[in-house]
Amino acid sequence: MKKIGYYPGCTLKTKAKIFEKTALYTAEKLGYEFIELPNWNCCGAVFSLSSDDLIHHLAPIRNLVRVQDMKEGAFLSEETLVTLCSMCFNTLKRANIRYKNSAEDRSKIKNIMDTESAYQGNVSVLHFLELFKSIEPGSVKLKRKLKGLKVFVYYGCTLLRPKEASLDDAEAPVILERYVETFGAEALSTPFSRLCCGSYQTVNAREKVVELAYKILTSAIESGADAVITACPLCFFNLKDIQNEICAAYPDFKGIPVAYFTELSAYALGMDPGEWDEEPGFIKTALAQTGEKKIKR
Amino acid sequence: MSKKDIMGEIAKANSSVIKGVDKSEIKHWANIYIMGQRYEVPADLTIMQAMEYAGFRFIHSCGCRAGFCGACSTIYRLKGDYRLKTAMACQTRVEEGMFLVQLPFSPAVKPRWNIEKTGYEDGAFLAYFPEIARCVSCNTCTKACPQDLQVMDYIQAALRGDFKKVSELSFDCIQCGMCAVRCPAEIVHYHVAQFGREMYGRYGYPRNAVLDKRVSDIKKGVYDKEFKDLVKKNKDELVKIYKDQLANKDKFIKGG
Amino acid sequence: MSKKIILDKESAEFTKKIIELSGEIVTLCEQCGTCSGGCPMCDKAETSPSLMMRMAALGQKEILGSDIIWYCASCYTCTVRCPRGIDISKVAEALRQIILRDSVNRIDLSKLTPAELEKLPQIALVAALRKMTG
Numbered sequence: 201m202k203k204i205g206y207y208p209g210c211t212l213k214t215k216a217k218i219f220e221k222t223a224l225y226t227a228e229k230l231g232y233e234f235i236e237l238p239n240w241n242c243c244g245a246v247f248s249l250s251s252d253d254l255i256h257h258l259a260p261i262r263n264l265v266r267v268q269d270m271k272e273g274a275f276l277s278e279e280t281l282v283t284l285c286s287m288c289f290n291t292l293k294r295a296n297i298r299y300k301n302s303a304e305d306r307s308k309i310k311n312i313m314d315t316e317s318a319y320q321g322n323v324s325v326l327h328f329l330e331l332f333k334s335i336e337p338g339s340v341k342l343k344r345k346l347k348g349l350k351v352f353v354y355y356g357c358t359l360l361r362p363k364e365a366s367l368d369d370a371e372a373p374v375i376l377e378r379y380v381e382t383f384g385a386e387a388l389s390t391p392f393s394r395l396c397c398g399s400y401q402t403v404n405a406r407e408k409v410v411e412l413a414y415k416i417l418t419s420a421i422e423s424g425a426d427a428v429i430t431a432c433p434l435c436f437f438n439l440k441d442i443q444n445e446i447c448a449a450y451p452d453f454k455g456i457p458v459a460y461f462t463e464l465s466a467y468a469l470g471m472d473p474g475e476w477d478e479e480p481g482f483i484k485t486a487l488a489q490t491g492e493k494k495i496k497r
Numbered sequence: 498m499s500k501k502d503i504m505g506e507i508a509k510a511n512s513s514v515i516k517g518v519d520k521s522e523i524k525h526w527a528n529i530y531i532m533g534q535r536y537e538v539p540a541d542l543t544i545m546q547a548m549e550y551a552g553f554r555f556i557h558s559c560g561c562r563a564g565f566c567g568a569c570s571t572i573y574r575l576k577g578d579y580r581l582k583t584a585m586a587c588q589t590r591v592e593e594g595m596f597l598v599q600l601p602f603s604p605a606v607k608p609r610w611n612i613e614k615t616g617y618e619d620g621a622f623l624a625y626f627p628e629i630a631r632c633v634s635c636n637t638c639t640k641a642c643p644q645d646l647q648v649m650d651y652i653q654a655a656l657r658g659d660f661k662k663v664s665e666l667s668f669d670c671i672q673c674g675m676c677a678v679r680c681p682a683e684i685v686h687y688h689v690a691q692f693g694r695e696m697y698g699r700y701g702y703p704r705n706a707v708l709d710k711r712v713s714d715i716k717k718g719v720y721d722k723e724f725k726d727l728v729k730k731n732k733d734e735l736v737k738i739y740k741d742q743l744a745n746k747d748k749f750i751k752g753g
Numbered sequence: 754m755s756k757k758i759i760l761d762k763e764s765a766e767f768t769k770k771i772i773e774l775s776g777e778i779v780t781l782c783e784q785c786g787t788c789s790g791g792c793p794m795c796d797k798a799e800t801s802p803s804l805m806m807r808m809a810a811l812g813q814k815e816i817l818g819s820d821i822i823w824y825c826a827s828c829y830t831c832t833v834r835c836p837r838g839i840d841i842s843k844v845a846e847a848l849r850q851i852i853l854r855d856s857v858n859r860i861d862l863s864k865l866t867p868a869e870l871e872k873l874p875q876i877a878l879v880a881a882l883r884k885m886t887g
């Protein structure tokens with residue numbers, strides 16, 4: 201098995217435990233051992249954009265230093281760090297790029313992080329989806345069927361934008377669609393698959409997020425989807441956890457199940473249904489589609 | 498070394514505190530700058546002793562004199578070194594060219610939490626201390642901690658709701674407040690840590706069967722008679738009981 | 754309604770500051786409006802991103818009072834689409850920073866109850882505090 205450095209991020213240890221659980225299960229089934237970084241810290245969730253603000257890049261760089269240390273200690277097969285959360289992915293990847301490209305930033309950051317080993321800039325930051333980019337549908341042995349299940353893929357923003365941090369074509373991505381198809385379901389998308397859900401504005405301007413989430417989910421429903429998948433715990437919160445607020449604001453809204461993309465794969469690969477605290481909505485539909493009564497163990 | 502010799506050594510080491518300094522005995526001197534004013538002090542004194550030697554009298558910023566109470570926070574710089582260092586005045590020897598000042602207090606109001614009513618949930622830290630989400634992982638707090646705690650790591654653990662890690666990493670915190678005055682994210686670390694330890698102690702730490710049994714025995718009144726008898730005893734009787742117990746220590750320890 | 758725009762030393766300084774902080778040459782903007790067309794917040798704010806760009810290029814300080822700089826969620830749609838290759842999200846960040854660095858916060862944490870805070874995913878708070886507190 202390939203040993204690969206893994207950065208979970210704060211939310212995967214708290215509100216998005218099921219995301220981590222299903223991802224680790226999927227990775228293991230597909231031949232990867234994820235080694236969680238020792239003592240990782242919050243990456244900061246958003247990449248700091250102003251030219252002179254270096255302090256906010258310390259957090260992501262500190263995590264990359266740890267990958268480097270682990271590789272030196274021969275705990276990893278290569279200097280690669282895999283992330284699951286879209287926001288962590290974007291922040292870590294862009295900080296890495298900025299660090300590599302600016303000698304001035306590098307020396308300033310090294311000066312402040314004077315008690316750590318100096319980061320050489322050789323770690324590559326990957327999103328979980330990129331590991332499985334070249335898997336052919338049909339090449340993975342599946343234990344449960346998702347045939348006929350129509351899944352609306354929701355990318356959100358930070359997997360795709362800006363271009364230098366994108367894991368696929370920023371305007372016409374297919375990576376999530378392919379993933380869904382690999383695990384036996386049918387993928388649907390519309391331009392709303394890439395519309396921002398309002399992100400962290402959920403803290404301060406919830407009504408704006410409700411409006412955007414309504415538009416996105418309505419597009420999913422109108423496209424005929426049975427469920428929506430996402431790769432970001434904040435999108436998940438905005439699209440799923442506040443659906444009651446959407447219903448209150450838009451009485452015509454009927455709701456739709458939302459899941460992490462890894463829930464789909466873990467289910468298809470045979471993860472014990474007892475591992476879910478609450479059965480995800482797509483399972484019932486999947487069973488109905490295939491005419492099965494019970495989840496196959 | 499015999500017991501008497503040890504006591505003699507201790508008395509000698511502390512003679513400057515007890516009797517005052519006999520200048521003719523001092524071989525090494527250091528120049529220190531207290532709030533910018535130069536003082537020449539014996540080089541083997543702690544910062545606290547040196548300040549007293551220089552004529553300061555502590556009515557504040559001094560408690561246990563043993564490195565436990567966290568009252569004597571001091572910040573200083575050495576000549577030719579840009580770093581701002583932190584120390585407990587009662588635990589740190591003066592150095593030549595030290596520029597220092599004491600921090601009387603780290604201003605911070607403790608949020609009122611109620612551990613009985615707070616769920617043992619991973620979001621509990623953010624409910625009372627949302628500002629921990631501002632941590633930029635600069636590690637300044639860790640560098641500032643005179644107890645050598647991994648302060649940044651316990652704040653990060655708090656952010657992800659790991660009560661156990663917060664308690665373990667912060668166990669030796671003396672609440673000196675040095676981390677809190679240095680943090681660019683304006684976090685009050687020691688309150689976060691205390692909340693974490695209280696919650697972990699209440700909900701997370703494995704229960705101790707021996708303690709549970711003793712508490713329930715006390716509640717049932719198993720020891721009531723013994724207590725009442727003890728209270729009635731006079732001094733000589735108490736001394737005798739105490740000595741008997743000391744002589745039979747093993748029996749008492751084994752018996753729990 | 755007409756509006757008088759004064760271009761003087763002060764406005765030039767302001768534009769320069771935005772350029773420095775964002776690292777983007779705001780004066781390259783040709784006002785095509787592509788950014789506003791794709792912005793998910795444009796219809797919810799009083800000012801559009803393209804107007805923000807124009808005011809930045811002309812050094813008009815009133816832009817600091819506009820709501821678009823706060824509603825911008827850094828979704829980078831404008832950034833990938835600008836035909837002039839300007840990273841508009843960096844301009845919005847520069848404008849936010851100018852305010853935040855004066856110790857004026859957009860979010861008041863004391864307005865959120867412990868129950869609300871507890872429900873939010875960690876990244877929501879981390880991101881909001883990074884974007885809206887100094």
Ligand code: SF4
Nearest residue numbers: 642670671673674676
């Ligand atoms: S954690 Fe902070 S308050 Fe506690 S001992 Fe260290 S510096 Fe002092």
Ligand code: SF4
Nearest residue numbers: 632633635636638680
């Ligand atoms: S000093 Fe503050 S911001 Fe820096 S690592 Fe410590 S808690 Fe985080």
Ligand code: FES
Nearest residue numbers: 560561562567587
């Ligand atoms: S006086 Fe108590 S720690 Fe120094």
